[in-house]
Amino acid sequence: MSLLVVSLLNDSIIMGSDSRTTYKYSDRVEYVDAAYKTTLMDGRIGISHCRNASLFGKRIEEYLEDFAKKYSGRSITRMPRLLKEYFLNIKSHCDIA
Secondary structure: OOOEEEEEOOOOEEEEEOOOEEEEOOOOEEEEOOOOOEEEEOOOEEEEOOOOOEEOOEEHHHHHHHHHHHOOOOOHHHHHHHHHHHHHHHHHHOOOO
C-alpha cells in the first residue's frame, strides 16, 4: 500500500508520500524503506507514483529523474502528455527478449 497526500492551500500545493516500496526484479524482490515516491520537477511540478516501483529492472524514480532532466522548463500543460509518451517509449528502448 502506498500513501500519497496532497494539500491544496490558497497559494500552494503540498505533496507528500510514504517511503516504503517493493522493487520486483526477474530474479528477486527487494523491500526498501527509503524510496522517493514523489519527484519535484522545476520546483513547480510534483509527480508521485505507487505500485510496482521498477520497470524492466530500473527503478521508477530513476525514470522520473531522467524525465525531469529531459523536459525541464516545459509548459506545465504539456507535462501529462509528455510523461505518457516518455513511458510509452521506454519499452522500445529496452533490450527485452
